[in-house]
Amino acid sequence: MRICTIASRCVFRLWIVCVALAASGVSLYGQAPKPATTTKAVAAGRPRLVVMLVVDQMRADYVDKFQGQWTGGLKRLLTDGAWFRAAAYPYAATETCPGHATISTGAFPASHGMVANAWWDRDEQKMVTCTSDPNVKNSAYAGGATKGGDSAWRMKLPAFAEELKFQTGGATRIVTFSLKARAAITLAGHSADAATWADGTTGAWVTSSAYGTMPFIEGFVAQHPVTSDYGKTWALSLPAESYLYNENATGAATVEGWTTTFPHPLRGKEGGKEPDSAFFEQWGSSPFADTYLTKMAEAAIDSLGLGRTGATDYLGISYSTPDYVGHRFGPRSWEIQDILVRLDKDLGELFAYLDQKVGKGNYVVALTADHGVAPIPADMQKTGFDAGVLSLPELSERIEKALEPFNYPKPAVARIAGNELYFAPGVYDKLRQDPAAKKALQDAVERTTGVAGLFWAEELSGGVKSVSTTRTAAELSYFAGRSGDIFVLQQPYWLTDSSADGSKRYTGTGHGTPYYYDQWVPILLMGFGIKPGEYFEAATPADIAPTFGALTGVTLATRDGRVLSEALVARRGKRPGQ
Numbered sequence: 001m002r003i004c005t006i007a008s009r010c011v012f013r014l015w016i017v018c019v020a021l022a023a024s025g026v027s028l029y030g031q032a033p034k035p036a037t038t039t040k041a042v043a044a045g046r047p048r049l050v051v052m053l054v055v056d057q058m059r060a061d062y063v064d065k066f067q068g069q070w071t072g073g074l075k076r077l078l079t080d081g082a083w084f085r086a087a088a089y090p091y092a093a094t095e096t097c098p099g100h101a102t103i104s105t106g107a108f109p110a111s112h113g114m115v116a117n118a119w120w121d122r123d124e125q126k127m128v129t130c131t132s133d134p135n136v137k138n139s140a141y142a143g144g145a146t147k148g149g150d151s152a153w154r155m156k157l158p159a160f161a162e163e164l165k166f167q168t169g170g171a172t173r174i175v176t177f178s179l180k181a182r183a184a185i186t187l188a189g190h191s192a193d194a195a196t197w198a199d200g201t202t203g204a205w206v207t208s209s210a211y212g213t214m215p216f217i218e219g220f221v222a223q224h225p226v227t228s229d230y231g232k233t234w235a236l237s238l239p240a241e242s243y244l245y246n247e248n249a250t251g252a253a254t255v256e257g258w259t260t261t262f263p264h265p266l267r268g269k270e271g272g273k274e275p276d277s278a279f280f281e282q283w284g285s286s287p288f289a290d291t292y293l294t295k296m297a298e299a300a301i302d303s304l305g306l307g308r309t310g311a312t313d314y315l316g317i318s319y320s321t322p323d324y325v326g327h328r329f330g331p332r333s334w335e336i337q338d339i340l341v342r343l344d345k346d347l348g349e350l351f352a353y354l355d356q357k358v359g360k361g362n363y364v365v366a367l368t369a370d371h372g373v374a375p376i377p378a379d380m381q382k383t384g385f386d387a388g389v390l391s392l393p394e395l396s397e398r399i400e401k402a403l404e405p406f407n408y409p410k411p412a413v414a415r416i417a418g419n420e421l422y423f424a425p426g427v428y429d430k431l432r433q434d435p436a437a438k439k440a441l442q443d444a445v446e447r448t449t450g451v452a453g454l455f456w457a458e459e460l461s462g463g464v465k466s467v468s469t470t471r472t473a474a475e476l477s478y479f480a481g482r483s484g485d486i487f488v489l490q491q492p493y494w495l496t497d498s499s500a501d502g503s504k505r506y507t508g509t510g511h512g513t514p515y516y517y518d519q520w521v522p523i524l525l526m527g528f529g530i531k532p533g534e535y536f537e538a539a540t541p542a543d544i545a546p547t548f549g550a551l552t553g554v555t556l557a558t559r560d561g562r563v564l565s566e567a568l569v570a571r572r573g574k575r576p577g578q
């Protein structure tokens with residue numbers, strides 16, 4: 001389980017100025033919809049637009065707890081849509097990149113290969129992110145700054161959106177938005193008309209040469225700089241008595257310039273007079289970022305005429321902010337409750353916009369999450385239950401010590417990333433022939449407080465063959481060459497901490513385990529071809545892409561997911577939108 005705090009790579013880093021971005025591209029915004037290259041691409045009885053919505057870190061129980069306070073899009077999904085109440089990821093790697101790749105491909109990490117947000121590259125002997133690509137170059141819209149290159153080249157299966165475009169003659173337009181590259185890219189696939197994300201260090205809106213640029217995005221970003229939200233305040237949306245739990249969540253982490261209680265001003269560092277790095281961090285952790293993504297998606301619907309040019313188009317939006325808020329304030333916070341109230345309003349507006357532009361019943365929507373989240377350990381401890389933080393450097397040290405009598409290279413452990421432990425070259429091969437050293441190592445790991453057990457790579461490879469749910473989960477996450485040599489399983493409610501400073505103990509929380517609080521997410525479907533209702537059948541987010549496939553006549557290669565046929569209108573006869 002990773003803790004996404006300031007010290008780790010999944011942190012929401014600095015958001016730097018895009019004030020000066022407004023200078024270019026204005027005239028390009030608002031271009032007229034392009035006519036479809038072929039009208040026969042839209043067969044009768046298909047939705048005109050497929051909308052994939054992901055709410056990063058949205059636990060399924062939020063729906064049960066908070067739905068009474070929703071009046072907008074989340075409410076409409078529950079009222080007019082199909083609600084799968086027992087949907088969960090069956091695998092261990094409950095992180096953003098694996099989750100989005102699973103949603104988009106309809107397959108699990110053992111098939112699509114996106115085993116984590118980042119993993120240890122054994123050839124390069126360094127960490128690589130799931131989207132880093134040395135052969136492409138990122139570029140920022142509206143004069144913003146960015147660097148590096150990102151694409152879906154490490155994703156071993158095509159996304160549903162790509163299959164849709166390929167199998168319907170190419171007229172489909174694929175457009176995705178998120179604050180995170182790993183979300184926008186995996187939702188889109190290897191190529192797209194537009195995949196847009198925010199640079200984690202400069203705050204600029206970014207794409208890469210794998211996708212190319214879009215004039216309407218250039219115009220939108222120039223006309224709507226993020227800095228125009230400077231000076232706004234995130235205040236409670238509802239009366240204080242409407243919120244569960246404590247105003248000051250136990251163990252909550254702060255965002256620079258904020259306290260752990262409302263209101264949360266977007267004014268950067270304390271005493272700051274203009275947008276600074278703290279402002280961009282605050283913005284990404286506020287409802288204003290969700291609203292921005294929604295408006296950018298509406299600009300795509302309008303400018304490209306999504307759903308109006310004869311083809312079945314694809315729009316993906318991943319709302320990252322609930323993840324940033326959840327990491328800091330935890331699942332039992334006023335902030336999580338409030339961010340969903342605000343998202344409910346945004347989604348209500350988005351659906352109203354789609355009704356107007358595409359037509360009610362002409363589009364199909366799925367909403368799900370990429371993973372859940374654990375309670376903040378300090379908060380869980382208050383119940384008297386065992387919870388804590390497992391220090392990975394300390395675990396590493398114990399392993400080195402256990403191997404000391406056996407003549408192994410030092411260090412024997414190259415890296416522990418979350419649950420994945422990677423040995424230095426040659427160490428694992430040697431251990432296989434050395435039962436005494438292997439046992440000493442295993443004993444050392446298993447005797448560490450907070451560790452529940454471990455699985456060796458050789459136990460996990462070769463597909464699912466286990467009856468243990470946690471080992472099955474690790475098997476479904478195992479991809480040879482990318483996964484670690486050992487999967488270290490912590491106890492429930494324990495986070496891992498990669499900080500080298502043993503004295504640090506984090507506030508905030510994380511996810512990434514095969515425990516149900518990380519796996520259980522909502523699946524909501526609505527619109528074209530969907531039969532409303534509550535469904536209690538087992539489901540996983542890998543079922544969404546095959547279900548979209550059934551609605552659009554598109555075939556996927558893998559069968560990790562299933563068609564959620566119980567929520568589909570019978571195929572015979574006239575169907576909605578026909």
Ligand SMILES: [Zn+2]
Nearest residue numbers: 004057323327
């Ligand atoms: Zn996260």
